[in-house]
Amino acid sequence: MTESIESYALDEQVGYLLRLANQRHASIFQSHTLEGLTPTQFAALIRIAELGKCSQNRLGRLAAMDVATIKGVVDRLRQKGLTVVEPDPDDKRRTLISLSPEGEALVSQMKDVGQKITNETLKPLTAAEQRNLIRILRKIS
Amino acid sequence: MTESIESYALDEQVGYLLRLANQRHASIFQSHTLEGLTPTQFAALIRIAELGKCSQNRLGRLAAMDVATIKGVVDRLRQKGLTVVEPDPDDKRRTLISLSPEGEALVSQMKDVGQKITNETLKPLTAAEQRNLIRILRKIS
DNA sequence: CTTTGTTTATTATAATACGAACAATTAAAT
DNA sequence: ATTTAATTGTTCGTATTATAATAAACAAAG
Numbered sequence: 001m002t003e004s005i006e007s008y009a010l011d012e013q014v015g016y017l018l019r020l021a022n023q024r025h026a027s028i029f030q031s032h033t034l035e036g037l038t039p040t041q042f043a044a045l046i047r048i049a050e051l052g053k054c055s056q057n058r059l060g061r062l063a064a065m066d067v068a069t070i071k072g073v074v075d076r077l078r079q080k081g082l083t084v085v086e087p088d089p090d091d092k093r094r095t096l097i098s099l100s101p102e103g104e105a106l107v108s109q110m111k112d113v114g115q116k117i118t119n120e121t122l123k124p125l126t127a128a129e130q131r132n133l134i135r136i137l138r139k140i141s
Numbered sequence: 142m143t144e145s146i147e148s149y150a151l152d153e154q155v156g157y158l159l160r161l162a163n164q165r166h167a168s169i170f171q172s173h174t175l176e177g178l179t180p181t182q183f184a185a186l187i188r189i190a191e192l193g194k195c196s197q198n199r200l201g202r203l204a205a206m207d208v209a210t211i212k213g214v215v216d217r218l219r220q221k222g223l224t225v226v227e228p229d230p231d232d233k234r235r236t237l238i239s240l241s242p243e244g245e246a247l248v249s250q251m252k253d254v255g256q257k258i259t260n261e262t263l264k265p266l267t268a269a270e271q272r273n274l275i276r277i278l279r280k281i282s
Numbered sequence: 283c284t285t286t287g288t289t290t291a292t293t294a295t296a297a298t299a300c301g302a303a304c305a306a307t308t309a310a311a312t
Numbered sequence: 313a314t315t316t317a318a319t320t321g322t323t324c325g326t327a328t329t330a331t332a333a334t335a336a337a338c339a340a341a342g
Contacts, residue, residue: 008252010187012275013259015166015180020205020282022163023299025156030300039156040328046151057290064161069329071292076327093290093337111149118154124280133281134153136274139265141161167330181298198320208321210299217297234307234320289338298328310317 025121032117034109035080040065042110044073045082045099049107053098055088082106166262173258175250176221181206183251185214186223186240190248194239196229223247 010016029039037045047063048054054062060070074097077083082103088094099107122130151157170180178186188204189195195203201211215238218224223244229235240248263271 008187008255010184010191011279013255014262014275014278015170015258016184016205017275017278017282018159018163018166019180019184021278022159023205024282025159026299029156038327039160043151043157043160046149050151055290064157064164065328066330067291068293068331072328091290091338095291114149114154117156121155121281125277129277129280132273133277134155134158136266136270136277137155137158137162138152139270140262140274141158141165164329171330179297196320206298207300209301209323210297212322213297213299232308232320236321284342286341287339290336291334292336293334294332296330300327301325303324304322306320306322308317308319310315312313312315 025117028120029117032113032120034113035082035106037106037110040069041073041077042114044070044077045103045107045110046114048083048097048099049104053096055091055094056097057094059097077103166258169261170258173254173261175254176223176247178247178251181210182214182218183255185211185218186244186248186251187255189224189238189240190245194237196232196235197238198235200238218244 026039029042033042044059044063044065047059051059051062056070056074057067059065059074060067063070065073074083074085078085082100084098084100084103086096086098088096122133125133167180170183174183185200185204185206188200192200192203197211197215198208200206200215201208204211206214215224215226219226223241225239225241227237227239229237263274266274
């Protein structure tokens with residue numbers, strides 16, 4: 001019985017490892033990103049580019065962000081001049097979000113950078129492991 | 142050309158998927174945890190149990206937490222009565238952290254719960270995929 | 283039309299998480 | 313011994329994330 005009786009290894013728990021992987025990715029992201037964009041802001045920007053003009057709540061749902069989270073993200077993107085916010089004439093509850101010209105320009109630049117960030121994050125893995133990780137993460141997300 | 146010319150699929154980027162996986166795990170964690178413990182607080186508690194009495198900065202390094210983060214975590218654990226904080230007589234800079242009796246008791250309970258949380262998080266995967274995910278995450282962490 | 287229920291957005295609170303700056307202390311170098 | 317460098321802990325600022333509560337507007341049903 002050379003192993004610990006405790007039988008709980010923190011370093012092999014998926015939650016702990018996900019936190020570490022996230023930390024490493026965030027660090028790589030930060031060393032590449034433009035305009036001080038965060039991963040969350042980046043994801044929101046890409047989604048707006050995909051969706052076109054859409055409401056704030058819908059954007060949050062499709063970018064996997066809470067209503068409170070997406071509000072803060074949209075506020076910061078607007079402050080940076082990357083998005084345009086306007087009231088929906090057809091529904092007074094809604095706020096419509098879209099990309100500003102500066103936002104559009106940044107998105108095209110960020111797509112290349114995004115690929116570099118992904119590649120560097122996956123660098124320690126073989127090609128098969130990289131595909132495997134993406135596939136498995138999609139299954140548990 | 143049915144595919145998008147944009148050629149950047151957010152839903153296949155490792156950073157975005159890691160964020161989603163983390164969200165799912167945090168949600169499962171919260172539905173199981175005792176004393177309102179968060180995943181971060183849980184990890185710190187386990188590390189203290191493994192290390193025994195140690196300084197705050199050392200604990201932070203071994204639990205993958207920033208000095209500012211570990212301070213907040215230790216403060217909240219102390220407020221809950223789970224840890225004991227005392228000055229190091231040999232080094233006036235250091236603060237020594239250890240488990241209180243309540244902390245020790247909680248750790249043994251939390252190890253079972255922790256295993257349940259891991260199992261539920263990995264549930265959508267086959268046994269081979271589960272081992273694979275852990276192995277791959279360890280490689281990129 | 284009015285009641286009921288849902289959706290949308292905002293606000294507040296709490297807990298990470300990191301960088302940067304700071305003072306106090308210890309260690310190392312000369 | 314004195315200067316220099318490194319470590320430790322604290323604090324501040326900014327960002328993300330969730331929950332809960334609130335208010336306004338819309339939709340559906342009677």
